[in-house]
Amino acid sequence: MAVSWLRRLAARAPVPVFPALGVHGDAMLRELALDPGVELVGSPRHASVLLVAGGVPPDQHAALRRVHDQVPRPFATLWWRSEPLDGLENATRIDAPSALSDALIAAHRDVMLGRRGSSPRLLPDEPPNPWEGLGDDGHGGEGMMGGVPYGRPMAMNMHDDLRDGLTLDSLTFRLGPFFPALPPGMQAEVTLQGDLVQTWAVQHAPYPxxxxxxxxxxxxxPVSIAELELARARYHLYRLFHGLWLAGLESVGLHVLRLARSLTPDSRVDGLRRRLARCGFFDLTMTASAALDDEQARQIGGPAARAAGLADDLRSEDANYRRLGFTPVCQQEGNTRARWWQALAEIDQSLALARQAAARDVQTSEVGSVETPRGPWREGQRPQDASHLLDELLPGLEWGEALAAIASLDLAAVSEWPLDASVAEPRTTPPEEYRA
Structure with missing residues (x-):
């Protein structure tokens, strides 16, 4: 009777959803974040529904199976614009965004109330490392150290500490491609010694x-400068939301999302700056670490380069932008703090340009190239992936500093496919490499 009462209580709570983001899945993530019936969680072990949002390349299906089997039973899976994995042929696929929230709530309630069975396990129920009967005492360990006792490799002191010379045990593991603190699709092999990043090796670039x-x-x-600058400001607000969500500041993040959705040329961000200061965002994430040198800044381009003092911006080459008084805004330090200040400064600048352009109905004068919020898109050359720079940027940072640096950097390549103007209809022709 008590179990039945607890199940009914759980069924009435917001749905704990772990989002495994595929290509362009972050657009739906932002929609769900504003849904009061959905609670986005940062670990599959805290979810009752696994949502796979967007297409997942076949070479990452094995990683998706591991994420799937980490969700505690009973649980359900939903697939938004994505093909279910083999073994989940009866899983629910949703293509219309307007139906997704109701489908998540219904799946959660049906699982909690026992009206549907749990999603089946996809991996064999066996340890990844054999250990029983092995080693000196039959538990997988070898001597004083080494081996895989009880199936888990032991940490080993293989590196001198980069910070103070102490030799601590090091632990090597893989992150991604569905780890929320990384750009969707990125996979890396990391070695930690204590809380210090010893090595970082990107193994799979993030999705475009x-x-x-x-x-x-x-x-x-030619397009409306007001429309262009509002889209730019909205993009930076979405990135700010992601940084706030990772920092655990969900309420402020939701405020940023609502601001992005209702953005007009008359919008202001002065109140946002005060709110960010009050909630401690500047103290939590604006560390003076992970500074880019000039060469690294040029490879990334865009706001990251301007945060390092490089005043490169294709808008300077547009006569109508110059008539509006445009000049690039820059920081100097090139570190995590400077990149977030640059994002806020560019939001402010874009809204000011949008106000002037809307009042005078000004359009761009140049075609063939455009300064995107990710960086310059010159003739035939979209901004390219720069995630490999993390391999040289993150070693030596504490773990919290490393995650803050990743959140402040915009490293993925720009896709040749634009986002849908509305998420009301599914894309019918995805890029070939992401078709199931």
Whole structure:
């Protein structure tokens, strides 16, 4: 009777959902974040529903199976614009975003109330490292150290500490491609010694970014500067939301999302700056670490380069932007703190440009290239992936500093496919490499 009462109580609570993001899945993540019936959780072990949002390349299906089997039973899976894995042929696929929230709530309630069975396990129920009967005492260990006691490799002191010379045990593990603190699709092998990053090796680049269609249009014809700058400000607000969510500041993150959704040329961000200061965002994430040198800044381009003092911006080459008084805004330090200040400064600048352009109905004068919020898109050359720079940027940082640095960096390549103007209809022609 008590179990039945607890199940009914759980069924009425917001749905704990772990989002495994595929290509362009972050657009739906932002929609769900504003849904009061959904609670986005940072670990599959805290979820009752696994949501796979967006197409997942076949070479990452094995990682997705591991994430799937970490969700505690009973649980359900939903697939938004994504093909269910083999073994989950009866899982629910949703293509219409308007139906997703109701489907998540219904799946959660049905599982909690026992009206549907749990999603089956996809991996064999055996340890990844054999250990029983092995080693000196039959538990997998070898001597004083070494081996895989009880199936788990022992940490070993293989490196001198980069910070103070102490030799501590090091632990090597893999992150991604569905770890929320990494860009969707990124996978890395990391070695930690204590809380210090000893090595970082990107093994799979993040999925390409989908930009608003107005940036693609601007390469073909003159477009409204007001529309272009609002899309730019919205993009930076979405990145700020992600940083706030990772920092555990969900309420402020939701405020940022609502601001992004209702953005107009008359919007202001002065109140946002005060709120960020009060909630401690500047103290939590704006560390003076992970500074880019000039060469690294040029490889990334865009706001990251301007945060390092490089005043490179294709808008300077547009006569109509110059008539609006545009000049690039820059920071100097090039570190995590400078990149977040640069994002806030560019939001402010984009809104000011949008106000002037809307009042005078000004369009761009140049075509063929455009300054995207990720960086310059010159003739035939989209901004390229720069995630490999993490391999040289993160070693020597404490773990919290490393995650803050990743959140402040925009490293993924720009996709050749724009985001849908509305998420009301599914894309019918995904890129070939992401078709199931």
């Amino acid at each position: 970014l989908g930009l608003d269609a107005v940036f693609f249009d601007a390469r073909q014809q």
